Amino acid sequence: MERIPSKSADLSEWYQAVCYQAELVSQAPVRGCLVLRPYGMGLWERLQSELDRRFKETGHENAYFPLLIPESLFAKEAEHVEGFAPEVAWVTEGGTEKLAERLAIRPTSEVIVGVMYAEWIQSYRDLPVLINQWVNVMRWEKRTRPFLRTAEFLWQEGHTAHATEAEAAEEVARMLEVYREVAEDICGVPVYTGEKSQSERFAGAEHTYSIEGLMPDGRALQSATSHELGQNFARTYDITYAAEDQTLQHCWTTSWGMSWRMLGALIMTHGDDRGLRIPPKMAPTEVVIVPIPRGDTSALDAAVRELYARCKAAGLRVKLDDRAGQSPGYKFNEWDLRGVPIRLEIGNRDLEAGVATLVRRDKAVKEDGQKQQVPLAEVVEFIPAVLEQIQHSLFAQAKTFLQDHTLATLDRAEFLRLLKGRAGMVDVPWCGLPECEAAVKDATGATTRNLRRPARAERCVPCGEPARWQAYFAQSY
């Protein structure tokens, strides 16, 4: 196993090394594309199941819309196509035939969904329509960074249609809260929720809301978005309904999405110099059992198999690493790299004493509480509480980092200095004007991440105009 670079020395190098060496992904022989390997898919499946359950609990159903969108349909919503056309991959040939019209591989599905909703929705009785889909999408990218920037990626996209603006706004807020909950309570990644500025809004939306985490290098990472599309798509694609009073009305539509980018946030937030640290609720493997054989191992073999069976029966996601060709030390490093929350070590002497050594991945080597001896008879009952503690401690560490790196200022020079130095989330009263945001971007590379409440001072810190919002500025991924 190669050593991974130090996380604090070079986050980007560390990140790539961890993603490849922990076998989350492999580079594919296709520009900008990655293979999601079984361990990475294990993370994605955990995220999917947590999100999908919440989508269904909030009344949504899954569906599947086609991959390809004819150019003529795509081009109808002017603002939308302008935003997405530069990054579309086009199908122009099918079998041996040149196509009469180019077909876009979906970069997102508002267009095709809009066309179908126009057909499906007739009456107020058909509303709301609450649909989600789990799909691959494609945005032509030159650079590749696992989970953060790839030409093809996996995500879910929710698309809903409502009778009133108020209902659509409620939906958008509800799903943003689902995203916040999954980011914080499941992935252990603390985020700020708020509205995106006009420049950072989704192409074709009236309002875009986001969750934004802060990575260890002081750059923000947008991890999910939720959009009020107003009646824009409804007008373009003719999504109308007969109201109770028999008038014909346009629907109010929304869309919202979270992609495997969330996994990138999780990896960067929690990892350390030994590799991944995965919050237990997201861990494909919560517990790994590593026997330490010496001399006659027949009793030890039986004991670890019995322990493994008890963990399984208790519903734990557990692995027994009884590979013959590798030393225990090698295995410890490998499971540390893979970020498994709890390791149980058992040697012959432990077995005689009736104990196992429980090692927590959230603690540093030799930190208090990293290792403890637990009676073998009680270890399975003991584990859920420890997993709970690890979940909380990883979140708490990240939350402290976010709080320590959220900096409020009313001084323009300090504001610019903090942004240039990637000091974190810089919280200032802001005017809301696109030209002000563009000037800050030119000067520092930073933009607003999101806006969360009315300004707490009269003047915009960057430009001095009247302030409207309290905004988080930061450099971002």
Place this chain on the structure above:
Amino acid sequence: MERIPSKSADLSEWYQAVCYQAELVSQAPVRGCLVLRPYGMGLWERLQSELDRRFKETGHENAYFPLLIPESLFAKEAEHVEGFAPEVAWVTEGGTEKLAERLAIRPTSEVIVGVMYAEWIQSYRDLPVLINQWVNVMRWEKRTRPFLRTAEFLWQEGHTAHATEAEAAEEVARMLEVYREVAEDICGVPVYTGEKSQSERFAGAEHTYSIEGLMPDGRALQSATSHELGQNFARTYDITYAAEDQTLQHCWTTSWGMSWRMLGALIMTHGDDRGLRIPPKMAPTEVVIVPIPRGDTSALDAAVRELYARCKAAGLRVKLDDRAGQSPGYKFNEWDLRGVPIRLEIGNRDLEAGVATLVRRDKAVKEDGQKQQVPLAEVVEFIPAVLEQIQHSLFAQAKTFLQDHTLATLDRAEFLRLLKGRAGMVDVPWCGLPECEAAVKDATGATTRNLRRPARAERCVPCGEPARWQAYFAQSY
């Protein structure tokens, strides 16, 4: 609600009408593509969860490989590309740029998986590799028939690599058995399992095995396949491993897939003139409660809500249809069309008598046992046994049909007559020669479906050459 055509009068018309009117799918504004609507997705999600659980129990993990495959890689396996090139959709432009090389949208993923396995597999310790993926694939088709023939479809494809031919053969047989079990025990569709003939084999495989159902029009429907790829892909894509004796060996690889075509088999097999009949294990909704309100409904409203809550608490997939705008009769027809296995009706008089009327979808109208009164207090405990009975009765009906339409003959004239008349699966001793199969196809439109055991007579019924196999011939979808 429009009436659907009679199933026996025109299966094809009936099938299309049911698929669209039961809201399983919609036509999309993209040639050859369909939208899978929430109810259709509900079926697919049931199938996915049944298959995925079995894949994991047999040691497989999920992963995700890229959608696009560069033409140069695709072209390496000559037989494979010859089979698939005529139906590939090609990406030739990305953003504003013409690509130097065409990229195929995967029609199947042996190629890209092969390239990655060559990278991942070094030593015998890395074997076996047992991976599955759930993805969309594309095969350029002009005609569209829901679930049976569409340009884009959803499926799973398993890809495994092994050290020995025997292990690969075992894997292929194991997954064929998983498919048989899911087809028969979950979807209630009886199938024949066996090997495909040389002409019907997967492009690039050494042996292909299939499960084949028989539709009510006497045509067979191939519902899943499992392939021994031998060392063909391993040689082309250089998938090698260092054996224990230090020699370099090529792997033996397999692939196996089931698509949403299985849903087409389920629909055609079980449906009747009133619409779908869904086996309970596949039903997105197992039970629908329809109140029959008259006069003061407050007591009835409370009772149905309480019943709904009890069904939910018992883990049943249940819906309460308390829509105000529709009559009970309209609702009965709609849920019949959608094939929900059990309907519970409750009116005010039932409520006074403390009963509900339980209606079974597997029985004809007014057939013995179609309706029965069940005490409200016991109905939830009563339902699982009825679901079990419905599951069995649908399978038994289909099994009887398959048996009645499996016809053995040793007479050539009768053989040809049965095939031309779409009499069903025609079971004959066969030589195994491609030219014999081609002649039968020319004469009747039928081909071998699969071969299951050594011939039970000396001579091939179609051509008189020495017989090797007992083969099922039929026209097919």
